[in-house]
Amino acid sequence: MISRAKVGALQLDVDEIRRAYSSLLPVVRAERGQTALVDVKLPPEPWSPVEVAAVCLSAALEGRGRVRRPRDLEKAYESEFNRLIRQLEAFSILRRKLGVKLAPVEVIQADIMELDMEGEFDALLTSPPYIMTVDYVNEHRPSIVKLKLADSSQLESIEAKTIGLPSRVSAVELPESLLSYVKEAPSDVRRVVAAYASDVYRAFKRIRKTLKPGAKIAVAVGKNHRFSGKLVPTTAIVKKALEEAGYRITEVLEIKCPGLSAFKRGDWIECIILGERI
Ligand SMILES: C[S@@+](CC[C@H](N)C(=O)[O-])C[C@H]1O[C@@H](n2cnc3c(N)ncnc32)[C@H](O)[C@@H]1O
CATH class of the missing domain: 3.40.50.150 (Vaccinia Virus protein VP39)
Structure with missing residues (x-):
């Protein structure tokens, strides 16, 4: 299934990823008959193969409702996996080329129109x-809720504040x-x-x-x-x-x-x- 996946950047073993994918499938569950989710929380990097598979599987399942049969899911998973690897590879090339070091970041979750920020x-x-073009709140609903950025009851008011x-x-x-x-x-x-x-x-x-x-x-x-x-x-x-x-x-x-x-x-x-x- 993921034989075409490029795994260089993460130095992951294809067999390991394949096993991780299979081990996750039993925890996939349907929500509202449309969206399915993997019930796995994401720890900070570096991710283990199971966690990488979980991220990609989540993204595949969120994939705009096209996942209907197991084969569709495998294809969507493969494409999400390759996308993640491409992004990580591009990022690591940039880091090497520019000598960029990652600094600690603070993420503030707020409506930009209400954010009372001070700073220089x-x-x-x-x-x-x-x-x-993009319905940010609804398309990302599974991730927002699963990553505990907001609960379902807050989504409507978040959506109402979309730019x-x-x-x-x-x-x-x-x-x-x-x-x-x-x-x-x-x-x-x-x-x-x-x-x-x-x-x-x-x-x-x-x-x-x-x-x-x-x-x-x-x-x-x-x-x-x-x-x-x-x-x-x-x-x-x-x-x-x-x-x-x-x-x-x-x-x-x-x-x-x-x-x-x-x-x-x-x-x-x-x-x-x-x-x-x-
Ligand atoms: C084009 S995306 C960019 C996302 C991210 N910066 C990136 O580059 O991947 C636009 C983002 O703006 C967010 N957004 C929309 N209205 C907002 C608001 N009032 N305050 C803060 N963010 C808002 C959306 O939720 C969405 O994540």
Whole structure:
């Protein structure tokens, strides 16, 4: 099943991984008849083969409801496994090349609009939500609940706070330059574009207060999104929101991501907006 898996980066034994996968299958259980989960908690790295298999199996089972037969599960598992290994390999190459050492991190779980943070940060590295493309709360519901980041009863209120949700649109006055993107948007998604533009603008203004002058920023976002046959220029909107919120943009990198089928037809282009806080 995972004979094609690349296991170099983790120095894992393919047979061991295969045995771990089989040992996990009995603990897979169905939830709500749709989603199935592995009942395993993730400890800190380094992970054992069983833990690696658990992560991949969880991801495979979460995989947008396509898992119907055992064969589908095996295929989804293999692809999740290879994806994890590719990511770890890319990360280890970067670490070697750049001499990056991992520092301790503190993860704060909060709505960016409510987060009352103090500090003088050197950099901002972020990626705002993909406008109307990914349902972050529901797609990640199994992981969120299983990793105890929130319980099921909290998910609705977390979802209501998602950036770009039209119901969240506030009375924030948008700068004229951003308003023009709203006016040009297809009429059926104008409210969504308005919510998105106003949320990212407000979020970046808020974040700016915690950054040192000259702090470097990198913001990843899809180049365009297509609605009703018309393009919404997401990167241009986010770039403008950043400029209006007090950042200087120095470069926009475009990265072609062929075959990212989650994002519909054609090659997906991901942009990285680079700049600094003024
Ligand atoms: C494109 S993803 C980026 C995730 C992660 N930074 C990464 O690069 O893998 C956008 C993330 O923004 C989160 N998000 C949406 N609205 C938010 C809000 N109001 N406050 C904080 N995070 C929010 C979503 O849950 C989602 O995880």
